[in-house]
Amino acid sequence: MIRLQNVEKVYRTSTIETLALNNINLNVKKGEFVSIMGPSGCGKSTLLNIMGLLDEPSKGHIEIDGSKVDRYEDKELAQLRNKKLGFIFQSFHLINDLSVIDNVEIPLLYRSSSARQRRELAQEALEKVGLSNRMKHFPKQLSGGQKQRVAIARAIVGKPEIILADEPTGNLDSAMGNEILSILQKLNEDGATIVMVTHDDAMARRTHRLIRLFDGTQVL
Numbered sequence: 001m002i003r004l005q006n007v008e009k010v011y012r013t014s015t016i017e018t019l020a021l022n023n024i025n026l027n028v029k030k031g032e033f034v035s036i037m038g039p040s041g042c043g044k045s046t047l048l049n050i051m052g053l054l055d056e057p058s059k060g061h062i063e064i065d066g067s068k069v070d071r072y073e074d075k076e077l078a079q080l081r082n083k084k085l086g087f088i089f090q091s092f093h094l095i096n097d098l099s100v101i102d103n104v105e106i107p108l109l110y111r112s113s114s115a116r117q118r119r120e121l122a123q124e125a126l127e128k129v130g131l132s133n134r135m136k137h138f139p140k141q142l143s144g145g146q147k148q149r150v151a152i153a154r155a156i157v158g159k160p161e162i163i164l165a166d167e168p169t170g171n172l173d174s175a176m177g178n179e180i181l182s183i184l185q186k187l188n189e190d191g192a193t194i195v196m197v198t199h200d201d202a203m204a205r206r207t208h209r210l211i212r213l214f215d216g217t218q219v220l
């Protein structure tokens with residue numbers, strides 16, 4: 001589903017060059033739930049962003065669902081991202097001025113769906129995360145766990161095959177974190193391929209496979 005071949009990422013500033021990823025080769029299969037762990041600065045977010053086509057590797061190749069994306073133009077990358085991928089971040093990234101349901105509808109604005117279809121899909125996604133009773137609320141009226149559930153609803157509203165989550169439980173207490181992981185496990189059982197960055201061993205143990213990074217190199 002996601003294949004990386006000899007991927008290298010170098011960040012250059014005027015004073016320093018950082019090898020954030022060093023010759024990464026990996027293959028995430030359809031239906032897998034994989035976690036990525038490693039110390040701060042080892043390249044976890046960089047790897048997730050490259051898998052999610054949010055950042056380009058300096059060297060190497062990426063394949064998403066059999067499509068080699070190396071030569072894709074920005075517009076094609078954006079279309080593929082919108083169609084196949086859903087993103088969840090540690091700090092939720094909700095828009096405070098929009099209601100819960102309007103936040104969830106955002107990814108659908110880039111598709112040719114009607115206002116009614118958008119509303120129905122957003123309601124369905126909010127039901128899946130157990131938040132259909134908060135549709136008209138605004139993010140500031142929600143707890144951290146509820147905000148993350150809205151963010152998950154937004155990630156799944158377009159029915160993506162792949163969900164990429166960057167420390168989705170990092171800002172939550174352990175009870176909330178467990179609840180979020182149970183929602184991700186259910187989405188995985190229903191067919192989504194999931195890659196999750198985490199610092200939490202207990203969360204990683206609940207996934208199928210662990211990828212461990214150290215200084216940009218895959219050590220497991």
Ligand SMILES: Nc1ncnc2c1ncn2[C@@H]1O[C@H](COP(=O)(O)OP(=O)(O)OP(=O)(O)O)[C@@H](O)[C@H]1O
Binds near residue numbers: 018038039043044
């Ligand atoms: N835009 C950038 N410009 C320059 N260096 C960067 C940039 N983004 C990341 N880096 C460097 O690349 C390395 C990997 O960063 P990355 O954010 O992928 O690590 P991480 O494992 O996700 O860390 P954390 O667990 O602290 O979030 C770090 O040394 C970081 O300083």
